[in-house]
Amino acid sequence: GQQLNQSPQSMFIQEGEDVSMNCTSSSIFNTWLWYKQDPGEGPVLLIALYKAGELTSNGRLTAQFGITRKDSFLNISASIPSDVGIYFCAGRDNYGQNFVFGPGTRLSVLP
Amino acid sequence: DSGVTQTPKHLITATGQRVTLRCSPRSGDLSVYWYQQSLDQGLQFLIQYYNGEERAKGNILERFSAQQFPDLHSELNLSSLELGDSALYFCASSVSGGGIDTEAFFGQGTRLTVV
Numbered sequence A: 001g002q003q004l005n006q007s008p009q010s011m012f013i014q015e016g017e018d019v020s021m022n023c024t025s026s027s028i029f030n031t032w033l034w035y036k037q038d039p040g041e042g043p044v045l046l047i048a049l050y051k052a053g054e055l056t057s058n059g060r061l062t063a064q065f066g067i068t069r070k071d072s073f074l075n076i077s078a079s080i081p082s083d084v085g086i087y088f089c090a091g092r093d094n095y096g097q098n099f100v101f102g103p104g105t106r107l108s109v110l111p
Numbered sequence B: 001d002s003g004v005t006q007t008p009k010h011l012i013t014a015t016g017q018r019v020t021l022r023c024s025p026r027s028g029d030l031s032v033y034w035y036q037q038s039l040d041q042g043l044q045f046l047i048q049y050y051n052g053e054e055r056a057k058g059n060i061l062e063r064f065s066a067q068q069f070p071d072l073h074s075e076l077n078l079s080s081l082e083l084g085d086s087a088l089y090f091c092a093s094s095v096s097g098g099g100i101d102t103e104a105f106f107g108q109g110t111r112l113t114v115v
Helices: none
Strands: A004-007 A010-014 A019-025 A031-037 A044-049 A055-058 A061-065 A071-076 A085-092 A105-110 B005-007 B010-013 B019-024 B031-037 B044-050 B053-057 B064-068 B074-078 B087-094 B110-114
Touching: A004 A085, A010 A019, A019 A085, A019 A105, A031 A061, A031 A071, A044 A055, A044 A061, A044 A071, A071 A085, B005 B087, B010 B019, B019 B087, B019 B110, B031 B074, B044 B064, B044 B074, B074 B087
Parallel strands: A010 A105, B010 B110
Antiparallel strands: A004 A019, A019 A071, A031 A044, A031 A085, A055 A061, A061 A071, A085 A105, B005 B019, B019 B074, B031 B044, B031 B087, B044 B053, B064 B074, B087 B110
């Protein structure tokens, strides 16, 4: 079945630094979603992408839908302590009826 | 608040028992998805319903079943529970069932502990 890979698996950064993470797929997707999950809570939708090459921002977050439609990127600028959590990407193709989730990138922000 | 409501928030039960988890989707959403998340793991898709009918099936055990009712709320039934079924169970909803670009919104989850 479809699988998504996310990298890095985890990262430790200093407060104020910028963060980059990505998500890759073996198949083409027509929708990419990025979620953040705090411990014990449900994932919260951050950004949705619908077109190849699309670049969308949500505050300090920016995500891009890769040109090949097999990858997506999430950048966080000027990180703050509340950015700590697990970031999941999810994708869906024209034929899939459900969203496939990546394994997540765990972000830790050091003061 | 995503608008997706899950009850109960916590559930503790013994092995061999049966439990029912409930999900109310966002107003206007026709599709409901169920996911399982074990400790420090990713989200494993279990099953999807769209407007009362099963639309897609993932890695759902035969001991588990789900349904979506005419008012669009959904229930996930877990039977003959085992210790390994302890996990967070999330429900998500979206407007459409597939083929149309849309977003899925998650509830707060039900934490199931099997002892």
